[in-house]
Amino acid sequence: MVSSIIPAAEPVLRLDLEKGGPGHVLGPLALSLIPGETVALTGPSGVGKTSLLRIVAGLDGRFAGRRMATERIAMVFQEPVLLPWRTALQNLTIVARIDEAEARRWLEDVGLAGLGDRFPGMLSLGQQRRLSLARAFASTPDLLLMDEPFVSLDPALADEMMGLFERLIAARPCATLLVTHVRAEAERLAGRILRLEGRPARLAGEDQKAGAYFPLSASGVTTSRS
Numbered sequence: 001m002v003s004s005i006i007p008a009a010e011p012v013l014r015l016d017l018e019k020g021g022p023g024h025v026l027g028p029l030a031l032s033l034i035p036g037e038t039v040a041l042t043g044p045s046g047v048g049k050t051s052l053l054r055i056v057a058g059l060d061g062r063f064a065g066r067r068m069a070t071e072r073i074a075m076v077f078q079e080p081v082l083l084p085w086r087t088a089l090q091n092l093t094i095v096a097r098i099d100e101a102e103a104r105r106w107l108e109d110v111g112l113a114g115l116g117d118r119f120p121g122m123l124s125l126g127q128q129r130r131l132s133l134a135r136a137f138a139s140t141p142d143l144l145l146m147d148e149p150f151v152s153l154d155p156a157l158a159d160e161m162m163g164l165f166e167r168l169i170a171a172r173p174c175a176t177l178l179v180t181h182v183r184a185e186a187e188r189l190a191g192r193i194l195r196l197e198g199r200p201a202r203l204a205g206e207d208q209k210a211g212a213y214f215p216l217s218a219s220g221v222t223t224s225r226s
């Protein structure tokens with residue numbers, strides 16, 4: 001695989017995949033995201049959504065095809081992947097590379113004021129997820145990848161988290177690829193809904209919705225090919 005950086009350009013992601021994922025679970029597909037849009041990726045369990053996200057993120061380079069992506073990518077996973085031996089404040093300063101004052105503003109912004117000295121294990125799941133979202137946005141990504149970030153929350157908390165995501169993305173727009181099983185979640189948050197189907201999996205059907213688009217320009221863009 002060859003990687004290189006090309007000058008700023010749209011889109012923030014262009015993936016032309018021939019095959020990839022464990023056991024080539026993914027087949028030929030093309031996926032691109034323009035700056036500021038939110039795209040939902042749906043599909044049955046085991047079809048390859050997380051595998052596709054890992055290729056998009058640059059975490060899995062064992063694929064055939066071509067990937068062009070911004071360098072500024074942040075990820076939010078099903079389970080908040082926080083540094084367990086660092087405080088909430090340090091999770092922000094170290095990972096998002098921001099100073100303490102800014103980290104405290106982020107904690108306040110997501111309803112965690114006063115909890116900066118707690119370790120992740122001393123936070124509730126909802127609080128950990130708020131911290132994960134804050135950390136992702138604090139790193140000012142051009143592309144945010146979210147893998148079922150609202151799964152296994154009770155309906156009220158899921159609604160609150162989606163509201164928080166909407167508020168954060170309106171204030172600090174970035175392109176977002178959101179993996180979700182929940183149709184209502186996709187319809188609420190995404191401008192486009194893609195469905196991954198079959199084995200090897202391909203992208204089928206696309207629903208376009210006006211409105212969930214915040215235009216902005218991308219910074220550095222990386223390309224890779226194998």
Ligand SMILES: Nc1ncnc2c1ncn2[C@@H]1O[C@H](COP(=O)(O)OP(=O)(O)OP(=O)(O)O)[C@@H](O)[C@H]1O
Pocket residue numbers: 022023025043044045046047048049050051052
């Ligand atoms: N590390 C791995 N080694 C081997 N096979 C794997 C590995 N990770 C995933 N798989 C297999 O690849 C296929 C796609 O998995 P993937 O996690 O991408 O699906 P998914 O659509 O995200 O599923 P879910 O919605 O259940 O999270 C599955 O059949 C899975 O069992």
